[in-house]
Amino acid sequence: xxxxxxxxxxxxxxxxxxxxxxxxxxxxxxxxxxxxxxxxxxxxxxxxxxxxxxxxxxxxxxxxxxxxxxxxxxxxxxxxxxxxxxxxxxxxxxxxxxxxxxxxxxxxxxxxxxx
Numbered sequence: 001x002x003x004x005x006x007x008x009x010x011x012x013x014x015x016x017x018x019x020x021x022x023x024x025x026x027x028x029x030x031x032x033x034x035x036x037x038x039x040x041x042x043x044x045x046x047x048x049x050x051x052x053x054x055x056x057x058x059x060x061x062x063x064x065x066x067x068x069x070x071x072x073x074x075x076x077x078x079x080x081x082x083x084x085x086x087x088x089x090x091x092x093x094x095x096x097x098x099x100x101x102x103x104x105x106x107x108x109x110x111x112x113x114x115x
Contacts, residue, residue: 011037016046 004012004022011033012022017040025040027033086092 007033012040015041017041018047021047 002023004019004025007030008022008025009019011025011027011030012019014034015037017025017037021040022037025033025036027036081087084092
């Protein structure tokens with residue numbers, strides 16, 4: 001397919017034609033190219049934007065700010081603190097230490113050191 005000339009692009013752009021469509025316009029003067037662009041649109045219609053590509057895994061859900069006040073940054077931070085048991089100062093509740101014996105778990109019970 002031939003590349004459209006600047007004159008074809010100028011004539012087609014006014015009528016909303018894409019560059020590949022402009023390559024099909026025929027005429028020697030600007031008026032002839034404009035008339036051919038109008039005839040092209042009457043015959044084939046105005047080009048529509050392409051449909052969005054389907055997303056892998058399905059739709060991603062609603063927009064962040066679309067569900068009232070829950071979509072705000074402060075609401076998200078409050079929900080995170082609630083789920084992770086963090087207070088307003090950013091501290092988690094103190095955990096009790098797990099008692100551990102200070103011995104080697106791989107040591108054999110009957111082993112003695114020879115002298």
